[in-house]
Amino acid sequence: MTELPGMKGNLGLIGLAVMGQNLILNMNDHGFKVVAYNRTVSKVDEFLKGAAQGTDVIGAYSLQDLVDKLEKPRKIMLMVKAGSVVDDFIEQLLPLLDKGDIIIDGGNANYPDTTRRTRYLSEKGILFVGMGVSGGEEGARHGPSIMPGGDERAWEAVKLIFQAIAAKTPQGEPCCDWVGRDGAGHFVKMVHNGIEYGDMQLICEAYQFMKDGLGMSHEEMHQVFAEWNQTELNSYLIEITASILAYKDEGGEPLVEKILDTAGQKGTGKWTGINALDLGIPLTLISEAVFARCVSSLKEQRTQNSKLFGQKVFPVDGDKKQWVNDLRQALLASKIISYAQGFMLIREAGETYNWNLNYGKTALLWREGCIIRSAFLSNIRDAYENNPDLVFLGTDPYFKNILETCLPAWRKVVAKAIECGIPMPCMASAVTFLDGYTSERLPANLLQAQRDYFGAHTYERTDKPRGEFFHTNWTGKGGDTASTTYDI
Secondary structure (H helix, E strand, O other): OOOOOOOOEOEEEEOOOHHHHHHHHHHHHOOOOEEEEOOOOHHHHHHHHOOOOOOOOEEOOOHHHHHHOEOOOOEEEEOOOOOHHHHHHHHHHHHHOOOOOEEEEOOOOOHHHHHHHHHHHHHOOOEEEEEEEEOHHHHHHHOOEEEEEEOHHHHHHHHHHHHHHOOEOOOOOEOEOOOEEOOHHHHHHHHHHHHHHHHHHHHHHHHHHHHHHOOOOHHHHHHHHHHHOOOOOOEHHHHHHHHHHHOEOOOOOEHHHHOOOOOOOOOHHHHHHHHHHHHOOOOHHHHHHHHHHHHHHOHHHHHHHHHHHOOOOOOOOOOHHHHHHHHHHHHHHHHHHHHHHHHHHHHHHHHHHOOOOOHHHHHHHOOOOOOOOEOOHHHHHHHHHHOOOOOOHHHOHHHHHHHHHHHHHHHHHHHHHHHHOOOOHHHHHHHHHHHHHOOOOOOHHHHHHHHHHHHOOOEOOOOOOOOOOEOOOOOOOOOOOOOOOOOO
C-alpha cells in the first residue's frame, strides 16, 4: 500500500525470513502498522506482492527510509541471524535514531551479548530489548511465546504490541510478560530451548523402546502417543509425535523410517549446558540430550562400530500393555526432572545476576505458543505461586506425588532398556539425578579423600562444624601444607 501523510508505522521489522514475515502478518492482524525492511531489498517487494498483499504493511527500501516511516519513539525489531549481524545493524541504525528510540532483538542471541548491547545502547540514550520468541513458523503467525528482557524503560512502549500478538492461555492470559533486565529474556529463552532438547530426546527414547524393544508397529505407536496426549503428558511435542508416526510417504511406508538418524542443532542446548557448568547446577538431563545429538551425528562411526561390536537389541519380554503404561510413567517423571533442572538453573542465574525473576510467570510464558507448551506448565505456575522460594520443583506436593508414584515403573523401564541394549541417556540420567539429589549421603567423602591424598585439597569432617578444613599426611611422606581452596 501507499503510505498516507501522517500514517506512520507503529513498528519497523528488519529481516524477512520465515519468522520475520509471520510476525509482521500477526501484528497486521492485530491492527498494528508495520514497516518491513530486508538487507536484500528485493525481498521487500516480494513480500508486499506475496504474503503481505492486501495488508497495511509498509515497505522500506533503506534504513533511513525505515526510520522516516516510523512514529516516535521509534520501535525497530531485528529478526536476523544471531551474532555479528545484530551488532552491524545496531551500528548502522545508531546515527539515524534519537534518544528514547527502541531496538528489539527477537533472534536467538546468547544472553551475555544481550546484556552487553543493553548497556552499550543505554549509554547512547537508546533502549534495547532482548526478546526470546518461541513457537516456530506457526507460533509466529498465530501467537508465539515471547520472553522480553533488557532495558525495562522500553517495556511500556512495546507491551501493547507484543502482548496482543502473543499466544494466550485458556484463561486468556498472554504468554508474554517482562522477564527481567539485561540478558534475562534471552537467558530464559535459552533454558526453554534446553528443556526442548530434553523433551524431544525423552520422546525419542520412548519411541525406540516401543519400536525396537516391544516390536510395535507405527500404527500402534501412533495410537499410544495420541492416547498419552489425553493424559498429564498433554503437550505440543507429544501431539506432533503422534502425527509424525502416522504419516506415510508416497509408497505408503512410514516416512519417519526414511529419515536419516542424524540430528542437527543450533547451539542453544549447548549454551544451556555450558551455563549450567559455569553456575554449578546439575543440568544432567539436558546435557545428555545435547550429547545424544552429538552421538547421532557420528553416523559413519556408529555404522562401523555396530558391525565391530555386533550391536543388537534384545526384545523386551512380558505384557506389552503393561510396559507401555510403565513407559508413560517413566516419560512423565523424566519430563518433570527436565523442567525442575531447568528452573534450578533459571533460579541460580536470577540470583547470580540479580535479575529479580518471577518463576511462576516464566512457566506461564511457556504455557501456550511455544514448542515446549504442555498442560502441566499450569501446575508449575501454581507450584511457584504457592511457594515463590521453591528450589526444587519435585518438592511441590503435586510433582512430588507424581515422582513417587512413577518411580517403580521408571526404574523398571530404565533397567530393562540397559539390559536389552536400548540407549536411554536422558531417562537414565533423570532417575540417577533424583536418587543423588534425594540422598543424604553420597560417596563424595571418598572423592574428597582422594583429592586430599594426591593434591592436599583438604576436607571437612562429619564430627566438626562446617567451614573447618583438615589435611591428612596420608603416606607419611607428605608435608602439612594444604592447597588453597577456590570456587570454579
